[in-house]
Amino acid sequence: MRKNALAGWLLLAPALALLGGLVLFPIIYNAWLSLHDKHAFLTVQTFVGLRHYVYFAHDEEFWNSFYYGVVYAGSTMALQLVLGIPAALLLNEAFRGRNLLRGVVLFPYVIPTIVAVMLWKWLLNDSYGLVNHLLVTAGVVRVPLAWLGKDYIMWSLVLTSVWQFFPFVVVTYLARLQTIPPELYEAATVDGATAWRRFMHVTLPQTRNVLFVIVLLRSIWMFTKFDTVWLMAGEGGVSRYIRTLPVYAYARSFTYLQAGMGAALAVIMFVLLLVATAVYFRVFRQEEALA
Amino acid sequence: MRRRGAGRAAALYGGGLALLLVGAFPLFWMVSTSLKPSGEIFATPPRLIPAHPTLENFRRLLADTSFLTFFKNSVIVSFTTVALTLVVSALGAYGLTRFSFAGRDKVAGLILLTYMFAPIMIIIPFYILVRLLGIANTRLALVLSYTTFCLPFCLWLLRAFFQSIPLELEEAALVDGADRGRAVWHVVLPLALPGLIAAAIFTFILAYNDFLFALVLISSDELKTLPVGVNDLFNATIVDWGMIMAAGVMITAPAVAFFVAVQRYLIQGWGAGGVKG
Numbered sequence: 001m002r003k004n005a006l007a008g009w010l011l012l013a014p015a016l017a018l019l020g021g022l023v024l025f026p027i028i029y030n031a032w033l034s035l036h037d038k039h040a041f042l043t044v045q046t047f048v049g050l051r052h053y054v055y056f057a058h059d060e061e062f063w064n065s066f067y068y069g070v071v072y073a074g075s076t077m078a079l080q081l082v083l084g085i086p087a088a089l090l091l092n093e094a095f096r097g098r099n100l101l102r103g104v105v106l107f108p109y110v111i112p113t114i115v116a117v118m119l120w121k122w123l124l125n126d127s128y129g130l131v132n133h134l135l136v137t138a139g140v141v142r143v144p145l146a147w148l149g150k151d152y153i154m155w156s157l158v159l160t161s162v163w164q165f166f167p168f169v170v171v172t173y174l175a176r177l178q179t180i181p182p183e184l185y186e187a188a189t190v191d192g193a194t195a196w197r198r199f200m201h202v203t204l205p206q207t208r209n210v211l212f213v214i215v216l217l218r219s220i221w222m223f224t225k226f227d228t229v230w231l232m233a234g235e236g237g238v239s240r241y242i243r244t245l246p247v248y249a250y251a252r253s254f255t256y257l258q259a260g261m262g263a264a265l266a267v268i269m270f271v272l273l274l275v276a277t278a279v280y281f282r283v284f285r286q287e288e289a290l291a
Numbered sequence: 292m293r294r295r296g297a298g299r300a301a302a303l304y305g306g307g308l309a310l311l312l313v314g315a316f317p318l319f320w321m322v323s324t325s326l327k328p329s330g331e332i333f334a335t336p337p338r339l340i341p342a343h344p345t346l347e348n349f350r351r352l353l354a355d356t357s358f359l360t361f362f363k364n365s366v367i368v369s370f371t372t373v374a375l376t377l378v379v380s381a382l383g384a385y386g387l388t389r390f391s392f393a394g395r396d397k398v399a400g401l402i403l404l405t406y407m408f409a410p411i412m413i414i415i416p417f418y419i420l421v422r423l424l425g426i427a428n429t430r431l432a433l434v435l436s437y438t439t440f441c442l443p444f445c446l447w448l449l450r451a452f453f454q455s456i457p458l459e460l461e462e463a464a465l466v467d468g469a470d471r472g473r474a475v476w477h478v479v480l481p482l483a484l485p486g487l488i489a490a491a492i493f494t495f496i497l498a499y500n501d502f503l504f505a506l507v508l509i510s511s512d513e514l515k516t517l518p519v520g521v522n523d524l525f526n527a528t529i530v531d532w533g534m535i536m537a538a539g540v541m542i543t544a545p546a547v548a549f550f551v552a553v554q555r556y557l558i559q560g561w562g563a564g565g566v567k568g
Contacts, residue, residue, distance in 0.1 A: 004390050011386025012398065014379045015442055022439040023405045026416035033416060040418070083313075090306045101307055103551070104314045110550045111318070112500040114518040115539040118525060119321050122532055128333050130320060137336070163317070224409035227502035231522060246411040253415045254507060266412045 034264035040257040052264035061248065062265075069244040072158065072229070073222040079162040080218060081211075084169025089203070091170065092177045102174075109167035117231040120160040124148060150238045157232045157242050164228065165221075169214055176210040177203070212284055220273055226250065245269050318543070325349070325536040332533050348533035349541070358538060360513055361520030365499055366545075368430050368516055372437040372498040373491050376445055379438065380490060381483075384449035385475065389458075399450065406443035410436075410503050418507050432508045433516070437498040445490040452486030453479065495549055517542050 034052060038045035056062040091102050108116065123131050124147035132144035147156045180203065188198045226246040233239035235255060239247070245265060253262025324332060326344040352358050387399055410417075417436065418427075426432045456479055464474040480487070502518040509515050515523070521538050 005392035008386040008390030008392045008395065011382045011390070015383035015402070015446060016398070018379065018435070018439045019402060019405050019442060022417065022420070022435060023408060023413065026413040026420060027408065029416040029420070030413055033419075040415075041422075086306070087310055090303065090310065093303055095300075095303045095307065097307065101310060101314075104311060106550075107314050107318055107547070110496065110546055111543045112518060112546060113502060114500075114521055115321075115542050118521070118535050118539055119317055122324065122536065123317060123320065125532075128335075128337075128532075130337055133335065133337055163313070167314075220407075221409070224411055226409075226411045227518075231502065234526065246409075249411060250414070250503075253418075259415050259419065262415045266415060270408075270412055 030263045030266055033260055034267045036260045037258075038260045040253055040259045040262075045260070048260070052261050053268070055261070056264065056268065061243075064240075065243050065245045065248040068154070068242060069223055069246075071154065072161075072225075072242070072244050073219055075158050076161045076165070076222050077215065077219050079158065080166045080169050081215070083162060084166040085173055087166070087170045088173035088177060089199070091174055105170055106167050108164050109171075113164065113227045114231060116164045117160060117228060120156065120163070121148065121232075124156050124159075148233075148238065150241045153233060153238045153241050157229060160232065161222070161225070161228050165218070168218065172214055173207065173210060176207050180206045216277065216280060220277070223273065224269065321536050321539050321543075324532060325540045327533060329533055348531075348537035351531070352534050352537045352541070356524055356534075357512060357515075357520060358524075358541070361515055361517045362541070364430065364514060364520075365516040368433045368437070369495050369498040371430070371434045372441070373494045375434060376438045376441045376494045377487060377491060380442055380445035380449050381480075381487070383442075383446050384453050385479070387446070387450050388453040389461075399447075402443050402446055406447075410440060414503060414507055417504075421508055427508060428510045428514060430514060433498075433501075433504055436504045436508070437494070437501060441490075441494040441497055444493060448490050448493075449483065449486050452483040456482045492550065496546065499546060 033045075035047060035049055036045045037048050087105060091098060091105070123129050126132060126144050126146045126148065129144075129147070131147065132141075135141045136144060145152055147153075184202050184206070185198060188202050193201065223244075224246055225244070229242055229244050229247050230239075230250065233242055235251065243251075246269070249262050249265035249269065252258050252265060323339065323341060325348050326346070327338075327341040328343055328345050328347060331338060331341055331343065387395060421427050421432045421436075426435075460478050460482070461474050464478050465471065469477070500518065501516075502522075505516045505519045509519065512520075512523075521535075521542065524538065525535055
């Protein structure tokens with residue numbers, strides 16, 4: 001290893017220039033912007049202090065967005081685990097066609113969001129969609145459901161998102177499962193443990209840490225998800241029944257052109273995530289101390 | 292014992308079949324719909340496999356819409372982003388692993404921190420900045436934003452790969468009279484190839500998939516990339532499902548092809564750092 005600081009910095013310079021100029025600077029500028037009234041295009045701006053934050057504290061639309069965001073992130077997170085963990089356990093077993101299936105499971109994650117949303121809108125189409133056809137034929141419902149109407153739009157969004165993102169849970173969990181020493185399972189089997197007990201007493205303790213990371217990352221990413229939510233309903237009509245915080249921030253900035261208010265929403269989102277992450281770490285540590 | 296084995300096999304194949312349906316059936320339905328003439332698309336009961344398959348939906352998509360323009364833009368932007376990201380992150384990762392300087396680990400930590408910011412949290416100042424720089428509504432703006440958002444992950448990934456390459460190999464090449472550039476080109480980069488490929492896939496998928504930056508930064512139709520362009524098609528008139536599903540097939544094909552071609556390298560990359568999305 002050479003002690004040549006200049007060369008090191010020079011090699012890093014392009015990366016640092018991009019990250020500094022296009023991420024760090026915007027973050028700071030965003031915080032400053034949130035204290036101003038500013039039109040998205042025009043240069044005029046006036047300092048308003050914390051007025052935007054006070055406004056949102058009493059803004060019904062903000063609290064609705066917060067609620068929808070928590071419902072969306074929470075339910076998609078839980079369902080991704082419910083679907084992803086058994087899938088990973090399955091793909092960790094030896095059987096014919098396993099490698100092919102490992103590839104197929106990744107498809108939903110690899111196809112672009114725009115395709116996933118269009119495809120599910122077609123599957124969930126009220127008159128001609130396959131889902132309604134199957135439900136009616138099977139006698140589960142008597143009349144087709146309006147999946148993309150106001151009553152079910154959140155369900156449809158959750159369904160689409162879970163389908164799109166559960167492969168991440170599969171791949172990450174599977175990667176960890178593969179590193180569990182087989183001796184642990186052999187010992188448990190010799191002791192006469194059932195599959196369920198082996199899962200509870202070997203697999204789960206071994207994969208605690210990766211589950212911790214999966215839940216953390218996926219919750220953050222679902223809470224800040226913009227494209228899937230926005231594409232599902234656009235801006236008009238039923239979109240207000242799934243308007244999460246990212247979509248609300250977008251609407252404030254680029255539809256109402258209130259850049260200052262949009263910036264304040266971005267700061268609020270950031271603080272919420274920071275607090276949630278801190279609490280999450282604390283709870284997890286406590287549990288570990290108890291165990 | 293035998294009965295348990297049979298039960299286990301039934302459970303495995305039952306679960307496997309269910310997983311296959313969940314993962315692949317929606318895509319199968321997309322392909323099937325894209326090949327149906329319009330009468331069949333709205334038929335009840337729906338047919339799994341088109342009775343009279345046709346490429347008419349694809350023909351309409353290519354002839355009557357700007358799909359090919361969007362496609363061209365997506366390809367240009369994605370590949371430029373991959374090239375730029377690989378160069379910038381490989382240089383940076385090499386600097387971080389082969390030279391020691393004060394604050395090196397702090398810089399690496401700070402770079403990782405920027406990974407935690409979702410685009411939606413900085414899109415507003417980003418947009419204002421891009422307008423100030425005079426590059427709003429250009430492909431360059433898209434390339435720069437995607438490169439920046441892929442950098443933290445790619446830098447960390449390549450840093451891990453470079454760290455695992457023994458310094459002695461490089462020094463041996465230098466002793467043999469190769470200059471530094473040649474040593475890197477012939478020794479370090481080939482050994483880091485799986486990492487470079489994983490970084491390329493990650494970057495390509497992110498750039499090819501992005502909706503938010505393309506929505507905000509691009510205003511003219513001839514510069515739009517696939518996600519925004521196709522969403523416009525979808526919203527424009529009464530939805531032509533056959534054509535939209537044909538568009539879905541055409542958008543998915545390059546992503547899946549790229550992915551399948553280099554998939555085995557991806558698992559290593561995934562192990563090293565995870566993929567965002």
